[in-house]
Amino acid sequence: MINTSTILIKDVEVVGRRGRTSVYIEDGKIVELGEVKVEAERVFKGNYVLSPAFYNTHTHAAMTLFRGYGDDMELQEWLTTKIWPKEANLREEDIYWGTRLAAIEMIHSGTVAFADMYFYVEAVGRAVVDQGVRALISGGFIDLFDEDRREREIKTVEAGLKALEGFPRERVRPSLGPHAVYTVSKEGFEYIRDKADETGYPIQIHLLETREELEEFLKEHGTSPIRYLQELGILRRGTITAHSVHLTDDEIRTLSRIGVYPSHCPISNMKLSVKGIMPAQRMINSGIKVTLGTDGAASNNSLNMLEEMKFAALLAKGLSAPTDLPAETVFKMATEWGAEALGFRGGRIEEGYDADLLLFRKDHYSFTPGYNFTSDIVYSATPSSLDTVICLGEVLMEGGVVEGEEDVINKAREVAYDLIQR
Numbered sequence: 001m002i003n004t005s006t007i008l009i010k011d012v013e014v015v016g017r018r019g020r021t022s023v024y025i026e027d028g029k030i031v032e033l034g035e036v037k038v039e040a041e042r043v044f045k046g047n048y049v050l051s052p053a054f055y056n057t058h059t060h061a062a063m064t065l066f067r068g069y070g071d072d073m074e075l076q077e078w079l080t081t082k083i084w085p086k087e088a089n090l091r092e093e094d095i096y097w098g099t100r101l102a103a104i105e106m107i108h109s110g111t112v113a114f115a116d117m118y119f120y121v122e123a124v125g126r127a128v129v130d131q132g133v134r135a136l137i138s139g140g141f142i143d144l145f146d147e148d149r150r151e152r153e154i155k156t157v158e159a160g161l162k163a164l165e166g167f168p169r170e171r172v173r174p175s176l177g178p179h180a181v182y183t184v185s186k187e188g189f190e191y192i193r194d195k196a197d198e199t200g201y202p203i204q205i206h207l208l209e210t211r212e213e214l215e216e217f218l219k220e221h222g223t224s225p226i227r228y229l230q231e232l233g234i235l236r237r238g239t240i241t242a243h244s245v246h247l248t249d250d251e252i253r254t255l256s257r258i259g260v261y262p263s264h265c266p267i268s269n270m271k272l273s274v275k276g277i278m279p280a281q282r283m284i285n286s287g288i289k290v291t292l293g294t295d296g297a298a299s300n301n302s303l304n305m306l307e308e309m310k311f312a313a314l315l316a317k318g319l320s321a322p323t324d325l326p327a328e329t330v331f332k333m334a335t336e337w338g339a340e341a342l343g344f345r346g347g348r349i350e351e352g353y354d355a356d357l358l359l360f361r362k363d364h365y366s367f368t369p370g371y372n373f374t375s376d377i378v379y380s381a382t383p384s385s386l387d388t389v390i391c392l393g394e395v396l397m398e399g400g401v402v403e404g405e406e407d408v409i410n411k412a413r414e415v416a417y418d419l420i421q422r
């Protein structure tokens with residue numbers, strides 16, 4: 001990581017705009033745009049396309065350790081025979097290295113910030129800061145309707161929030177992560193709601209991922225998960241609802257009124273066969289800011305927002321019409337709306353915004369001929385199209401290389417094999 005307080009990106013083309021411009025960055029912020037006359041410590045000048053970086057609104061970063069460990073299985077069988085038994089053996093060190101591995105993969109594909117829901121949040125925070133990225137971090141709260149377990153989970157949340165509050169706020173934002181309606185009791189949700197009221201921290205939750213989840217909840221409670229969570233105060237302005245696949249038109253209007261940020265995870269949804277497709281275009285038409293997430297690497301198996309944008313666009317078209325989720329819309333989901341959901345002032349190339357920026361190689365085959373850069377980023381770019389990644393004014397990748405990445409990859413491989421044999 002190269003720490004410089006001033007950067008000048010000289011005379012570049014910018015995605016979504018005409019002509020060339022220069023961008024001056026100071027102390028992590030975009031300070032000046034246009035014909036910049038000032039000098040800077042670092043200057044980037046070359047055949048680049050400048051873009052805002054991407055914001056991944058749903059993942060379990062350290063699940064990179066389970067990449068390829070169990071594929072092509074039924075969801076319940078996959079969870080109960082592959083994932084949960086091994087997750088029970090996770091240690092803090094595994095989470096740290098798994099999260100750093102995730103961050104390296106995200107940097108290579110243009111993501112600088114993510115929403116995380118997993119274990120050992122202090123280790124996640126350290127990995128985020130050490131790798132130079134940013135995150136909205138929560139521990140997954142799962143009480144399985146058991147009082148003793150709930151008490152333990154509450155203690156874990158309290159300690160986790162305290163630890164997260166020790167990190168620089170522009171890098172690490174604390175959050176609350178009740179896992180889902182089928183793993184958290186009413187009392188558990190009430191605790192989360194009270195904690196959110198008390199602290200103002202946003203909530204992230206899995207919502208209506210599979211058809212079974214919806215049908216079983218309706219059978220047991222006689223009401224829909226959306227109404228239940230709304231009445232409990234879990235669905236509130238700013239809540240990130242991962243998946244949100246199985247929705248009625250009425251529920252779409254409700255979510256729009258509340259002001260949640262759904263996280264569309266098309267690749268994970270298809271791989272786990274959730275028997276549905278998020279009606280993303282209809283949700284956007286009703287005023288919802290739909291964002292994009294990769295979900296964990298166990299169900300994706302990558303954390304690549306370039307792929308996620310393309311899959312989201314294609315899936316929407318496959319569902320209804322080729323005009324649904326055009327490139328400009330999915331690009332906005334991955335940048336501006338994603339940043340807003342995570343609570344970071346990024347996702348736009350404008351004065352006063354955080355300098356979370358990407359330099360794509362304009363001479364790369366995927367940007368040739370280069371008629372429409374938004375289209376190139378969404379439909380043809382790959383991680384090899386990306387040259388430089390800047391996060392809060394720090395250069396995390398240059399020339400396609402993240403400094404020290406081999407060591408992180410080797411260490412992550414080591415802890416992963418150890419975990420699988422435990």
Ligand SMILES: [Zn+2]
Pocket residue numbers: 058059060206242295296
């Ligand atoms: Zn998830």
